[in-house]
Amino acid sequence: MNNNALSTIIAYHEASKHRLDGYAPGPGNLDWVNQPDPFRRYAGTQLCKLSLRAAPLQTPFSEVRSGRRQTLAAINLANLATLLELSLGLSAWKEYGGSRWALRCNPSSGNLHPTECYVLAAARDGLASGVHHYVSYDHALERRAEADSDWGSEFADGFVLVLTSIHWREAWKYGLRAYRYCQHDCGHALAAVSYAAATLGWRAQVLENWHDVVLAALTGVARTGEFAEHESEAVDVALWIGCGNAPKLLYTAQTAAALASGLNFVGQANHLSARHVHWAGIDAVHLAAERPVPHSSSLTLSTQWPPLAVIDCLQNADALIRQRRSAMGFDGVSAMPAERWFTILDALLPRPGLPPWEIWQRLPRVHLILFVHRVIGVTPGVYLLLRDKSVMSALRQAIREDADWAEVPGAPRHLGLFRLFAGDVRDTARLISCHQDIAADSCFSLGMLAEFETALNEGAWHYRELFHEAGMIGQVLYLEAEAAGLRGTGIGCYFDDALHSMLGLSGHAWQSLYHFTVGGALDDSRLRTLPPYAHLSGRKNY
Template sequence: MTDARLRQVYAYHFDSKHRPERYAPGPGGLDWATQPHPFRSFEGAPRIPLPLASGGGPAFAAIRADERPAPASVDLQHLGALLGLSLGLSAWKAFGDARWALRCNPSSGNLHPTEGYLITAGCPGLAGGVYHYHSHDHCLERRGIDVEGSGDKGDPRGVILAMTSVHWREAWKYGLRAYRYCQHDVGHALAAIAYAAATLGWRVEPLGWSDQRLAALLGIDRETDFDPDEPEAPDLAVWVGPEPAHAEMIDAWLDRPRSYLGKANRLSAGHVSWPGIERVHRACWRNAAQQTAPADLTPLPPLTTLDGDQGAGALIRQRRSAVDFDGQTQMPRETWISMLDALLPRPGTPPFDAWRRTPRVSILLFVHRVEGVSPGLYVLVRAPAHRERLHLSLRSEWSWVPLDGAPAHLGLYRLVEGDARNAARALSCHQDIASDSCFAVAMLADFDAALAHGPWCYRELFWECGLLGQVLYLEAEAAGLRGTGIGCFFDDAVHDLLGIQDRRWQSLYHFTVGGPIEDPRLRTEPPYAHLGELSASA
């Protein structure tokens, strides 16, 4: 790490803040002629169709409580289920002649900068190699071929999933701030993979590789295979399977020589350069492997059991981002408490098997309509060490009263009573969804402390926020409500409200949960009807 790289991260973070008097630098208007294509493909790469999930599977209530089914075998059928429930299409929406796809992993503006790759030593139905997942066609594109070959038996203990980002997809709409949103989306996708793996009885283990190693393995460092304005940035890799990762086996396989096939399709007819994104990307580059130290976590009691037996797969596919709330729905107190409890780190419970760090993010809550809970500002302290540091940073006159009747382990405190709707709306770029909901949140990152470990931790802070956002998305669906992520907020105005006068805590992501208003003009269509008979069981 160099001081220059860390300074660059701080410079980007402050330059990309929205402020009431001016928004972060952006395109100023949308050039629809250059809107990026939503699906990456590799021309010349052989395709392997994936089976579509046949429905059924464990209940979401069981999955969230870490009651997983017996582990499924690692084969083409179950890999299809894994990818379909994590990175695949969930539905199509249509309005008039317009039609667009929704996916199981949320994305800012539905732009989907995150690309998924599967790396396997071989399994029944799939030869060893590096594959790109094409979500539109639910197939694998064979990008990397082992020169030595491995047949299709390989190692049955698991596979590696990796994620990359095409920054241009977000920058087309959001300009400089797009780098943040790409990192949010990685966190959402990571959690989506963890939940999907749990439905198969599998677990997820993060792999702390260097960015160069991941880029070389995926072939995204091959400049001639990509448009120079549309490179893919390496994000992270995870081991997924019924057994723990075996480092020696992984290293031996990764070191095999391999050749690469296919050339990436061009996503846009034209591009706008955002040098600030390229600078922060270079500053956050992880030069060396980072081993995840055991998290310093206080043991927690099991999550309270949810009512109902809705299947996890069905709930994952029905997840949507709300565009409007009714401003009337009252959320039951116990449901709210259970939802907040699901945000606490339980290492064996999805998605926290995929995120084994000590929490760096705590939650500010704008409570509007929760039965039996006074409106006002609350804080959910996700790590014991955060309490004292937050207490020192937030307004000294606030009360820090534990919520009556809440579980002792929850770390939930009322800061101040009062109507917080106007504040939530104003701080979230004047969006009514922040005030018409049951509650809204601002995710507060222990910013300086995290970056002291290295500039690459800037990305990880957003990943953690995105992961928490995915928890809220699914918990909201299970409660008969709906959530939506909010990337547009006035950063320092949030800090001013809280009394934060330094960089120790920074708000990185907003989210809101409430009773949705559906738009009757929109039609919903099945996700894979365009694949014909293959979609019958989707």
Template sequence: MKNALDTVLAYHQRTKHHLQGYAAGPGELDWKNQPDPFRSFVGSPQLELPLLAAAPHPPYADLYTPGKIAPQALTLNSIAALLELSFGLSAWKQYDSARWALRCNPSSGNLHPTEAYLVSAGCNGLEDGVHHYVSRDHLLEQRCRFDTATDGSERILPPGSFLVGLTSIHWREAWKYGERAFRYCQHDVGHAIAAVRYAAATLGWQAGVLSTWGDAEIGAILGVDRDPDFGAAEREWSDTILLVTASAPGCAADAPSRAALMNAARRGQWLGHANVLAAHHSHRWPVIDEVAHACAKSATQETSWRPPALPEPAGNAGAHTAVEIIRQRRSAQAFDAIAPPLPADTFYRMLDMSLPRRAVPPWDAIAWAPRVHLLLFVHRVDDVASGLYLFLRNAGIEAKLRAGLNPDFEWVRTQGCPAHFSLFRLVAADARNAARTLSCHQDIAADGAFSLAMLAEYDTSLALGPWAYRQLFWEAGMLGQVLYLEAEAAGVRGTGIGCYFDDAVHDLLGIKDTFIQSMYHFTAGAALEDTRLQTLPAYAHLERDMRLSERDADGTIRSITPFIIRTDSR
């Protein structure tokens, strides 16, 4: 019988795409049983949230200057703003009769396996307890009502704080991507962590992953371990939980009491039952449950890593507000292959924002040193020769990489880049065909200004425990979110690429073992817009549905506004 680490290692190898064939997937999509993209809990009390007002919002550049944005008061309005900017809808797209939602947090295939929960105590206008966020209608469903009167001897949460819990519904991704879906769910968790941290920063708040907590504790607090509440519905798996504090960077935040929260959840009144997302599952992928169990995390000790002191970020963050950048983020579907080159300062700015800085989002949300580095395919960047480059986010890995990669690589330091960069040219060449081929023959990897592969310190990370496998994907997803927003601020566009030929990337580098593994690809450039698509406001349907609904004789509101969901856009 394999132990947990062997199960994780076997899963990663089994779910690699190869030039000779792809990882196991459904082949043809069962469109009649496409999963509902919105989880809800029938019978849970609902609280409609206010939408963001059209008031002035902080400049995007201010997010990166600690203390620049004054902390807003912790109110229902500010909590609603955080949820809208991290998990809410950003727009609807429509083509003929098909209509599908886009969200502020990107997702592989626009399938959105990540569910968000709010744990509150002491916030005016919001009952103490556990609440599930429904992005479609921008509302909270109360899953658990805490009985705080039973025992007031221990505070459930520190003053001025709340928790955001993240879970995954693996079936949403497996429906389309088969066995590789677990990887994509973890990418999306990373995107979600960064999305919460950015949204908190717009309010002048802090947000950080409670990295010592175990999955079982998180599952008990969020209620995803409650079998009767799910029944035949697709289950959710605990991922992580973040502490959000309405205070400025540098103000120490008290840790919440796990024992108090567990007691409150046990004593609380649980409400509602999960909806079934698909009536029929045409395929079964037992390896996903196997790796999910193998990756389960127990409580661990706190880490003490702190990022090094770095100069102010390079380049210009643009004139847009943070809210504008977050809301306009899209995944490019195609790039203009003859667009002007990307300015070097813009390119360096995007790389610089991938480096952790003290009290700067989103990297202050996690407590571990960088384990993921960037293999860059530079196509069209001013004053940067086309070729293959390596950008190290933690310089301590340089000696090991020099010894473990192709001995013919140049390792030339890039002239003109910021002095604190560890940016090396490995090969000077036209890298477009290589980028296209390695990213499953997709033109988007070759037609932009640059593309990249995210290389993880694989063996040393998994030595911490099988659960670190998930964290590598989270870090890659966070990198993706940074690059998405930075691309928007620069007037271009990015897109994540989950389909790539794993070992072909490693062969390009001359890697003979598993000390480095590719975890995610990304590309950026001048996007080509599909003019056939109509863009609709994110929440206009709430008002329209009220106008187009009618009340049945028993008083039930029956909506007559249909919608159809597609999965080919983030």
């Protein structure tokens, strides 16, 4: 890989770490007047209002998670509307005092929502051919780019979704570290789309060869004059959504380039803030991690796993997806049975045919360091979950010599689950997660440990994909926690090197990229919950 790109990424990664003696560079005080608008809109575009679900989908979450294919839903505008609603749409409004804010099906760091979505569609059901931007507030598509009526014949049996990030939305609050959070959120969105597609019997696949330059042309984000300064978007990834595998034509960058050449863009992006703080380090790492045409990859796992363990959740998938919340606090007493903990961990193994992992045609590079507090039948302590057992030898050499590496009684043998250290680790978990009680008052918390150098040596763009993988793991944990009657929350604030030091790790071979916690949530009775789309008066099917 390019040595300059590698140096830039390493420099950014080190500079954006929180440390015990100081936090990563940030804004200091929040300029609330200039908090970015969470909804992107394009003035001067044609609006296509989407239907909202008239009735719940009769698709149990227990079947969706286990990969049981539902009856295929027709490829039409109404079902596309359902896909967008259950992946990127609003899930509720919260209200306290004079403040009101929206929640979405895809979680976001600080609820700031940097992720935007563009839909490439052939003409159908009253939707014109071209590129459309999804506005979650209105549950509508804006026609961002016009095209001939026969444009998009390559995907007449599906849709292409392109995800982008507005770095400023996260940088407003989190400063230099914001680039990491944008990539986490993209991973959450990828998994959310995969689960939503599965409720319809559809598949979602990454289009590997649709690289950044062509995606910027396809979505119009390369047209910087149509965006306010510092509010432009960065492309993340393109996805095929349909009843089966992506058509072979869509596997080539040439197809994407040809599609881009046939577009006529319209519209001007709304201003999100009046003033901005420019973080040059984010620009630098974004350029260094630009994704060229990658080599074709396939998911060839060194480990094969048995079918995913069945759970007793009776909820329909759409209801469970809509009820997902980020816990603000935990009760410190709730415990979970070991058997349910094992099923949650089992769902994190990247089985190729199951959502969300069928979307991710890469070897697993992220493993879990677990802080177990209240799992019935499991000794409290620090545990390791290997999502690919082939790295066990390397990790045993890297982790402290006094680690136990004890097998866990009752755990399925295929899990690759080991106890490293026994004992009460609540204070350690709290300290490492920026002194936050949520890491200690839960049933368990965790840090996601990535094969950092191995991934980067395969290409600079894998830096952001490591965060995508971590975000996908987070989305699985969110939904699995809900199915278990618990609640989860992502933790973006943690002391990177404090976790490494606890394990005895040095250098950049292994790096912690995201933390998470699951337990019995405390509800805030002061908050009022409102329906997600009650503000769309007169909209059919609400």
